[in-house]
Amino acid sequence: MSPVRQKKIAVFFAGGTVFTDFPQRTFAVRTFEDLPPWLERVKEINLIAKVSPFFIAGQDDPFSKPSDWDRIYEAIANHYEHMDGFVVVQSPQSFPYAPIGAALAFQGTRKPIVYTGSPLPLNFWQLPNHEREPLLPYHHIGLKNNLLSAVQMATLDIPEVLMVLGNQVSRAALSTLSRGTTKDPFSSSHDALMGRMEFGLKVAPYHPASAKHEFRIHYGYDAKVVRHYVSPDQELQAFPVPDDADGVLIYLNTLFEIPKHLTDLALIWRKQQKHVLMHRGHVPVVHLPQVLHVHMMNPEVTFMKFIWALGQTRSLSKLQALLDTDVMGETQLGGWV
Amino acid sequence: MDIFVASSPKEPYKTIGRRIERIVQRLGFRALNNHSNPPRSSEEESVDSIKGVICEMSEPEQDTLYSLAMGLMQKKPVLYLYQGKTAGKEFLRNLDKSQRDQLTIGSYTAEDLDGHVGHFLTGVEAHPEPGDIPNIKFTLRITKRIEEYLAWRTHNLPMSKADFLRNMIEEMMASDDEYQRYRNTREDEL
Numbered sequence: 001m002s003p004v005r006q007k008k009i010a011v012f013f014a015g016g017t018v019f020t021d022f023p024q025r026t027f028a029v030r031t032f033e034d035l036p037p038w039l040e041r042v043k044e045i046n047l048i049a050k051v052s053p054f055f056i057a058g059q060d061d062p063f064s065k066p067s068d069w070d071r072i073y074e075a076i077a078n079h080y081e082h083m084d085g086f087v088v089v090q091s092p093q094s095f096p097y098a099p100i101g102a103a104l105a106f107q108g109t110r111k112p113i114v115y116t117g118s119p120l121p122l123n124f125w126q127l128p129n130h131e132r133e134p135l136l137p138y139h140h141i142g143l144k145n146n147l148l149s150a151v152q153m154a155t156l157d158i159p160e161v162l163m164v165l166g167n168q169v170s171r172a173a174l175s176t177l178s179r180g181t182t183k184d185p186f187s188s189s190h191d192a193l194m195g196r197m198e199f200g201l202k203v204a205p206y207h208p209a210s211a212k213h214e215f216r217i218h219y220g221y222d223a224k225v226v227r228h229y230v231s232p233d234q235e236l237q238a239f240p241v242p243d244d245a246d247g248v249l250i251y252l253n254t255l256f257e258i259p260k261h262l263t264d265l266a267l268i269w270r271k272q273q274k275h276v277l278m279h280r281g282h283v284p285v286v287h288l289p290q291v292l293h294v295h296m297m298n299p300e301v302t303f304m305k306f307i308w309a310l311g312q313t314r315s316l317s318k319l320q321a322l323l324d325t326d327v328m329g330e331t332q333l334g335g336w337v
Numbered sequence: 338m339d340i341f342v343a344s345s346p347k348e349p350y351k352t353i354g355r356r357i358e359r360i361v362q363r364l365g366f367r368a369l370n371n372h373s374n375p376p377r378s379s380e381e382e383s384v385d386s387i388k389g390v391i392c393e394m395s396e397p398e399q400d401t402l403y404s405l406a407m408g409l410m411q412k413k414p415v416l417y418l419y420q421g422k423t424a425g426k427e428f429l430r431n432l433d434k435s436q437r438d439q440l441t442i443g444s445y446t447a448e449d450l451d452g453h454v455g456h457f458l459t460g461v462e463a464h465p466e467p468g469d470i471p472n473i474k475f476t477l478r479i480t481k482r483i484e485e486y487l488a489w490r491t492h493n494l495p496m497s498k499a500d501f502l503r504n505m506i507e508e509m510m511a512s513d514d515e516y517q518r519y520r521n522t523r524e525d526e527l
Contacts, residue, residue: 044406047431048399144410152403199341199387199411200371200404 007084007155009049011147012072014056015063016091016117018124019143026122028059029089042144045151052083059122063091066221066307069098073105073219076113080217085112085154089147092117092165099172100304101221103161103328108213112157115172116150116164118143149197158206160328169195169203173328176298213327223310225249227303230262239265245274246310251299252280258288266291275319277306290316294323301330339386340458343371343404344393353450354393357418360454361391371400389461391416391454409436416457417442418450 017029017038029038032055045051056071057063069090076086090098099115106113120135120143121127127135150164161172195203225247228239241248248269250262258278266276270290277292279302287293294302309322324331340361344354351372358368369387390408392401394417408415417429417440429437441460443453479487487498510516 042410043433044410044436047406047409048402145407148403148406148410152399155399199369199390199407200343201400 006048006050008052008082009085009087009151009154010052010054010076010079010083011045011087011089011151012054012056012075014069014072014088014090015059015061016089016119017059017143018118018120018122020120020124026120026124028122029055030058030060031055034058042147045148048148049085049151049155051151052079054079064094066097066101066304069094069101070219070221072098073102073217076102076106077217077219080106080111083111085156086114087147087150087154088113088115088117089143089150090115090117092119095163095165096172096175096300097304099161099163100301101219101308103173104305104308105219106161106215106217107327108215109161110159110215112154112159113161114150114154114164115162116143116146118146145197149201152201153195153203156203158203159208164197167197169197169201171329173301173330174298176300208329218308218312220311221304221307223247223307225303225307225310227251229253230259241269241274243272247275247277247306249277249279249303249306252278263288275306275310275314275316277302277323292316292320292323297330305330338366338388338461339369340366340461341369341371341387341390341404341408342393343390343401345396345398345401346372347396347398350393350396353395356450357391357393357454360451361458364455364458366458371404387411387413389414389416389457391418391457393418395420409439412439414457414461415440416453418445418453419443420445 013029013035018026019028019041020026027038027041029035035053035055039045039051039053054075056075057068062068072088072090076088079086088098088102095115095117099113102113102115103109124132124135146164149169153162153164153169163170163172163175195201223246224242224244226241226245227249229251231253239248239250248266250266252258266278266288267290269276275292276290277294278288279293279297279299280295292306294305297305305323305327309319312322313319342354342358342361344350344357354370354372358370361368366388390404390413392405392408392415394401394405397405405415405417419442421444429440429442432440441457443457445453487501491498491501
């Protein structure tokens, strides 16, 4: 038997590490010291790859803001040349935002970057039934399975940022949070679904979502963006925007015209040196002067791309150009999937 | 019962994988494999429905290794098949003892492949569920009189004192209606 060349996969731990085991115990990585015994319980991953673990943040550490995730992007950047693929274990509460941030940060990546994580809390078995019930599918599918599948995906030559969650593998940039009743936390268009985990891992033939860009790394998600959703039946009142906000993102939903109140507010925010981005789905919005616009893009991608762009420039024209540039097939989607 | 058959996509191993599937089906099991077109309904091939895994490892690919790792992680019985005399041992050095204990390893030829698979599937049918394996260590201090009774009671029985106690507790569990109601409630919750 000829030995298989094992690929080198870096696994970054940043929360989302809770799994359960018989009989009703939970395990998590809270400190660096928890890492070796935790990995001992998923030692099967060593059969499919040479795994290098890196501790970024513990289970209980605050790690929910885009600026926190820069630590992961920096760690990936530092090891990019020496590894064949990357796995990030992080709380799915930050999905798909954190994976989208990675897809923007590693534009034209040649190597897979795969996100997975567990939504289970440490006190899973102590939760009352009504709180535990929605989490049971994750208990059943299990982080261990998902981690094994994520490492497997990272060994495949799929040069994209992917999410392994529930029982499916999806492209980060083409996924959006579910707004219907479904057991999968993300709605994925047909193009977004890369594979499904059953006992085996069924991977779809790979088709790039967009023309490949030259590889470049740019992260830096320090800009503060506040979001407001506007619906037709909503009475427009003052939208709170803190003084330290760098940008305001307005989701217009199905509105065909921008309400007058909002137009006035946008001008006030511009005078306060805040950039304003109007988002709508399939129909282009009427362009207002001094205001940025996007359509045909997921709400989550729009949010992360706005922060990403603000991290590179504050010029209105350059911001609009960055928002319009297709990085990963994200500009062809439509607003609400 | 479902059996997952994993083999390399290269020939001749893919054909051998198909032959293993036919043997599995002939013996009354449903055979699933790692070559099916993706993605399918998740109901078809759930982790729980798979009762055993057969891996053709003569020339392992990334996908066969994944199936092997998944089988080990899920504590399924795994048949590790390879052709030749020493080929498999090189790879098996990567496994630790507990993982090797989970494997049934067999070097096969075209003539004895049916026998390897048949023997493994006989074991799968008798394989206990993970919750039924006595793997929790429990220290119990007992009096000299109890020890004397256990020794006397098991003297002519084909079981150890530990087996005798385990069986006694199993019988108590089975006849304890209150406990059975509790178990049913918990299973409904899960």
